[in-house]
Structure formats: C-alpha cells, structure tokens
Amino acid sequence: MTEDRTVVLAARGVGKRFGETTALAGVSLEVRAGEVLGLVGANGAGKSTLTKILSGTEAPTSGHVEVRGRRVRLASAEQAREAGIETVHQDVDAALVPDASVAENLVLPLLVAGRLGRFPSRRRIRAEAARIAADRLPGVDLDAAVEDLGVSDRQRVLIARGLATAPSVLVLDEPTAALSVDEQRALHATVRELAAQGTAVVFITHHLGETVAVCDRVVALRDGAVAGEFAAPLDAKRLAHAILGGLEATAQRSEVATGGExxxxxxxxxxxxxxxxxxxxxxxxxxxxxxxxxxxxxxxxxxxxxxxxxxxxxxxxxxxxxxxxxxxxxxxxxxxxxxxxxxxxxxxxxxxxxxxxxxxxxxxxxxxxxxxxxxxxxxxxxxxxxxxxxxxxxxxxxxxxxxxxxxxxxxxxxxxxxxxxxxxxxxxxxxxxxxxxxxxxxxxxxxxxxxxxxxxxxxxxxxxxxxxxxxxxxxxxxxxxxxxxxxxxxxxxxxxxxxxxxxxx
Amino acid sequence: MTRTAPTAPAPGEVLPPPREPGAARRSPLSRVRDAIFRYGLLILLAALVVVFAVTQPAFFTTFNLLSILLSVAVVAIVALGVTVSMSVDGFDLSVGSTVSITVMLTAASLVYWGLGPVLAVLIGLVTGTVIGLINGLLIVVARVPDMLATLGTMFVFAGGSLLITAGQSIASGSGYQGAAPKGSFTDAFTWLGQGDVLGVPVPVIVLVVVTVAVILFLVRTRSGRLLRAVGGNREAARLAGARVGRLRVLAYVISGFLAGLGGVLLAARTGRGDVNVGADYLLQAVSAALIGFAVLGANRPNAFGTVVGAIFVGVVLNGLTMLNAPYYAQDFVQGLLLVGALVVSFSALFNRKAAR
The missing domain is CATH 3.40.50.300 (P-loop containing nucleotide triphosphate hydrolases)
Structure with missing residues (x-):
C-alpha cells in the first residue's frame, strides 16, 4: 500500500567504522512519505549508529544519505533539520532545559536560529509556544517548568517541538522505553495520526510487539547489516528470527554446576x-x-x-x-x-x-x-x-x-x-x-x-x-x-x- | 553497538600512544605536534637556558642556578600541594592565604610569644594542616563545591592573618602593639630559609625531599593511587573500593600542610612576618601546577611537571632580570607562559585526545 509513495529519506550502503570495530556494514533502506518504518535489532545491532547518521550527529564512513532522491551530507543536527529530518532521541532530558518552562523549551530552536529576534518578549514566546503546542499537548501547562513534568509529557513536548518545523521525516529513537502501557498506546496513536497526515516516521524499538501495533514496514538489523525487511501484516516470531539470527549456541556449555556449596x-x-x-x-x-x-x-x-x-x-x-x-x-x-x-x-x-x-x-x-x-x-x-x-x-x-x-x-x-x-x-x-x-x-x-x-x-x-x-x-x-x-x-x-x-x- | 572487523587486530596495531580511532596514519606534521605536546616545554626550557647562558655569562653559574632554585622553592612546594588537590579533581584556592597566616603565626610565635624555633615550625605546619582539614570537611562533609569552599576560606584566613597582628607586620624587636617582644627570629630559625648545606640552600634541599615524597606518594603508594583514581573517575574509584570522602579530605590536608611548610620557609627566608605576603603564591603555585600539565604530555596534574613548571617560570624571570627587563613585567610574562602551556595541554592542535 506504500509502494506508490515517494521516498523521502534513503540510506545507500551506509557504513560506520570506529577504529577497528564496524558498527554498520553497508545498510540500505528507504523511508516513504506517510509510512511508519520500524527499525529493530538487538543490543549492538547498529540501531543507534544508524539513527545518529540519519539525524546528522555522526557522519558515515562509507555510503551516503539521500533526501528526496538527492544526495546530502548531514554534518549536524541543524543540517538534518533543514533537510526536513527531525529526531527525538531516547534520552529526552539531553534535549530539554530542565528549569525553563515548557513554552521556553518549545521555542528553543526558533530562539537559537534567531527567528524570534534578538530580544523576544515573554508574550511573543508564549504565543509562538502556543502555536507550536497547538492541540498536541492537552493537559500540559505551558508555564510549568519542564523538570516538573513526567517522562511521557517531556517526550510529548519534544515531539511537539520537532513537529513545529513540519518535518517530512520524524525519527523516534526508543520512544517508549520509559513509558507506561497507557502512555505507549497514546504515543502509538500519535504516530499513526502523523503518518496519516503524510509524515514519514522512523520508529526505533527493541520491542517487537510494538512494531506489530504501529509499523507499516520493519527493517531488522543484525550485526550492523540489514537482516530482513518485512511489510505489514507483521509477525513477531519472524522478526525475532531475523534479529537474533540462527540462535546457535556460541559458547561451550559445561555441565551445570549443582554440587558446589x-x-x-x-x-x-x-x-x-x-x-x-x-x-x-x-x-x-x-x-x-x-x-x-x-x-x-x-x-x-x-x-x-x-x-x-x-x-x-x-x-x-x-x-x-x-x-x-x-x-x-x-x-x-x-x-x-x-x-x-x-x-x-x-x-x-x-x-x-x-x-x-x-x-x-x-x-x-x-x-x-x-x-x-x-x-x-x-x-x-x-x-x-x-x-x-x-x-x-x-x-x-x-x-x-x-x-x-x-x-x-x-x-x-x-x-x-x-x-x-x-x-x-x-x-x-x-x-x-x-x-x-x-x-x-x-x-x-x-x-x-x-x-x-x-x-x-x-x-x-x-x-x-x-x-x-x-x-x-x-x-x-x-x-x-x-x-x-x-x-x-x-x-x-x-x-x-x-x-x-x-x-x- | 559494535563488532570486530573480520580480521583480529594484530597486537602491533594497538601500540601506544593511543591513536584516535579512525584518525589518519601519522604524518610528519602530526609527529612534530606529538613531540611538541610531550617534550615542548622541556625543549623550550633547555633552549632558554642555552640562550641566557650565551647572552649572560653570569647566568650559567652554580651560584645563579642555585639561586633560581632557591627563588622557586617555596612556590614549588606550595604548587606540589595544589597538584595533590588537583589530583582528586579538586581545587584549593586557599593556599596563598594559608601561606600568609602561617607566616604570621610563625613570626608571632617567635617574636610576640617567644616560643622558640622548634615550636614555631610546629605551629606553622599544624596551622597549614588544620586549614587543609577544614577545607576538606567543608568540601566533603558540608558538600560545598571545592572552588567556592576554598574561595571562602581564602578570605577567612587572609583576614585571620591580619587579626593576629592587628594588621601590622612583624620583625625581630617589634612586639604586639608596642609591647616588648618576648623573642626574635633566631639564627636557628632563619637557617631554614637562609642557610645551606655544602653550598646547597636549605629550602632547595627541602624542595627536593618534598618532590620525591609527593611523587612517590602519588605514583607508588596505595593511597596515592586511589587518590588519583578518585580524580580520574570518582564513581569508578568508589566501585573499586576507594573511600572517596576520606581520600578527598586527605588531599586537602596534604595541600594545606605543604602550604604551611611553604609559609614556614618563607618566614625563615625573609626573617620577618610581612602582612599578606602569601597572596602572590596562589596564582604562582596554580600556574606552576597547570604549566606542569604540559610536561611530558601528561595533560593532568603531575608532581614532576609541577616542579618543572615552577623552575621554568623561575628561569624565565631570572634570565629576563639579568637582561634588564623591568620587574613589573614579571606578572605579564608569567601570565603569557601559563596561557602558552595551557594551549599546548588542551588545544586540539597538539593534543589528539582533546580533538574529541
């Protein structure tokens, strides 16, 4: 159902080496407008490295990234943002100023970009923040300090802020890791809604059940390479196989020690x-x-x-x-x-x-x-x-x-x-x-x-x-x-x- | 997050010095940078000695070289204390004031109270140690950040040194507020600052002993190793069994003791108790310790580097004085040296670790 949609973001043979270790060995994938692409993999599979490359915080050592078919070099988060890629990282607190208000946090990128002028008034900040929040932050007081919010609300603030620039791609890195079940459901609904409005969403997670609920397509990574690509309807069992590989035992098992004191x-x-x-x-x-x-x-x-x-x-x-x-x-x-x-x-x-x-x-x-x-x-x-x-x-x-x-x-x-x-x-x-x-x-x-x-x-x-x-x-x-x-x-x-x-x- | 490349790395590929992962192979230029990073200060020191020796024949004489060491002895001893506090990732801003108050208390013990040289020295050393203990407790028990705690005590003890004498300096023959003095700077006491053994000034001998002791302590004792572990990564040190709080207090106690020792030697050298004489010693000791970061590419507090740093400053000032540079240019020159050494230590230009 997504085949006819335009490819807004693509990785072409993206690789990343850190000295003697290879984090990513030539990963290719495409993200299309209006779809939710799941990115799954075990610890060390390369999810975070790929996320960092897509969001401009790391440069690939081989291959390249394409935005709407054009090859781009994303040297910073700002450049990725200009190219229409917005990322909400797993550690939400790294992107928020804890003792500033929700409103101030919402306008932070505008403030940094100088788009609120040199001396923005309180009223201007409040108005911009209200515009950004729109109807995305019900129940969140714009004047409250961010440090007084729960994790889930902080994440909603970040997502709302990310959407302010109307990005064509939203990358969510392990967004549900710290959320309760109800909060996760709410987030899933938000993601589906965004996709319906035409935004491409890259959804990184290690919970397979979640991808079944929210994703149109899933790319599984293993050991820095694509281990499989799956379209809805998704099957958690097949995904698990792709992520974990053949499940062969790699260490020699000795007899279970039971005799010791x-x-x-x-x-x-x-x-x-x-x-x-x-x-x-x-x-x-x-x-x-x-x-x-x-x-x-x-x-x-x-x-x-x-x-x-x-x-x-x-x-x-x-x-x-x-x-x-x-x-x-x-x-x-x-x-x-x-x-x-x-x-x-x-x-x-x-x-x-x-x-x-x-x-x-x-x-x-x-x-x-x-x-x-x-x-x-x-x-x-x-x-x-x-x-x-x-x-x-x-x-x-x-x-x-x-x-x-x-x-x-x-x-x-x-x-x-x-x-x-x-x-x-x-x-x-x-x-x-x-x-x-x-x-x-x-x-x-x-x-x-x-x-x-x-x-x-x-x-x-x-x-x-x-x-x-x-x-x-x-x-x-x-x-x-x-x-x-x-x-x-x-x-x-x-x-x-x-x-x-x-x-x- | 990572996996090995298909071939296992040969042991030769991980030889020190550590290479920045993914960095290009070492070019001639980067070798020069490495050399500057490791040996730059020592080479510069040697070059300066040669230049001064050639232009001023009086420079390279045993007498002058010993007088340089004598001139830096007190600063270097205080700076070794600063190095110990920096080794636990702390900072002791109060060392200058500690020097001041020990000078005044030592002088008062001799002149006002007539306690004799042995007690005077003891009082000086105990004063420094107690101040170090107070700093350590403020920082570790009261949890005041190190810079702020020692900024506060810097004030307190600079002021305290004035209280002792009602703001007056102390010389032999001047009693408290006009009262008759009970004692004087005895020869036995001033020998500590002005005497020599086989031609080597006593403060220089003390400096050598203290330097060896501090290096051995930091590098070769269990406490010293743990203390540096606390400075390197406090949580890692704690999990490896270091009593972090006690070690931090110990570091400030050592810092205070050495500042007290510096004060005693200074009182003995000048033969008087001058008001606020220690104020200069804070900046000079801190710069010696920081210049020491650049010695042998350590990029961290190290006792050997600190002493080299102090001597370096001494050589430059001595040489410039011989070349008739005005004395009031000394602070300026010292500041430039400090900034230069800091650039070598921290700038990504020379230090590959800083490039991260």
Missing amino acids: VVLDVAGAQALPGGPAIELVVRRGEVLGITGLLGSGKTELLEQLAGVRPVLAGTISIDGVPFRPAHPVDAIAAGVGFVPEDRARAAELPGWSVADSLTLPDLARYRRGPLLSRRAEDRATADLIRALGVVCSGPRAAIESLSGGNRQKVVVGRWFAAGSRLLILDEPFRGVDIGARADIARLVRGAEAAATVVASSDPEEILEVADRVLVMADGGIVGEVDPRTVDAETLADLMTRAARPQETA
Missing part, C-alpha cells in the same frame, strides 16, 4: 522499594542469569549486592556469613566483584594503563613495604592479560588504545586479579563485539572458584552464558528457565509478557 544466599530482599520478596541462591562454579526489561529491577538488585546502594530488605549471606554492605569496600572485603552497567561512567579511569586498571581494587597485594611494586604489578597483569585474552601492547598500554571488548575484559578481569568469590556483572556485553563477548562468556563460565550473577536484557546473551535464568519484572522474580530447553524467542516472549500483563486484557 552455596556462595550467595538471598532471602526476602527487595529490588525496588516495597517490591515483592526475592529469594535466590548461587553456588560455587554456577552462573546465574537474570534478565528482564528496563525497569524490571535487575540493576537495583545487583547494586544492593555490591554495596553500591543500600540493602532495602531481607537477609543476604555470603559463604554462610551474614552480609549487609554499606559501601563497595564492604562488598569487596567479602569477596564480591562488581562490574557496573556503564563502563565509561562507572568503571574506567581515563588515561590509565591496563595494569593500573587491573590492580586497582586490590592494591594491597602489590605492596612491598610502604610502596607498590611496579614489577609485581606488571608481572601479575601480564599473566592476566594473557589469560583474559586482552589484545594490547602490554601492561603499560593506555586503556584508550584498546577496543571496547578488550576494555570490558579489563574491567571484568580486575576482579579475577582480586580473587573475588562472587562476581556480579551488570550488562557485561553491552557495546562489546561478538568475539570479545564469547571470550568474556568463556571467562565467566570458566570461573570455577567463583559464583557468578550476570544480568542482561538480551535473551540471547543470557542463554549463552547462564546455567539458570531468572526472569524479573516490576522488581520481582516472575519465572525461572533452563537455558538448555528454552530458546531466545520464547525467553523474549516471556520477558515481554511478564512486564505487560495488561496487554492481554
């Missing part, structure tokens, strides 16, 4: 305040996987175990000893090693060497008298670099000279260096290439001396690495699956259904 015992804990009680046990040599969508509480649970945030409720013991860490120091002393979700923000030290990054949590081990022994550090880390398979020029290589996957190995490996008995890994495969992912999975699986808890929102990853998988939703454990008998599709299905029981109603 209990290392971590959690009773009556809460992931979220007032949430359901959580019971779990992890044994030595065992890898427990925890999966769930954003907001399921898995990060909150892990951070309590690592002393990063206060323990909300219940009792925890490690090797039978009661454990209630008030600071990461307490957790480390009890033998807990924690790899946070966001490597750059919470694990890496800019400009530090591989050796210094590896020895940081357990420096006392390298002390000879009052001073640290560089030789001892270098010797220990050279061995570790070999064991971890870190590709680098040596212990003194700067961490920045390593690829993302190798940097992640360093961040995980520092806890091997510290001899941790309980490893807690939050999304350890995010931003990590497939090779390094397999290496890390092997390391984790080979950590016989330690018990491991791995959280990942990617069903394929979690099945690859874990002996047992717990599914979390709304702060509680809603199911347990055996990776030997369950495939990624079924698990993905379970995760989505668990998180949204309302949808069946």
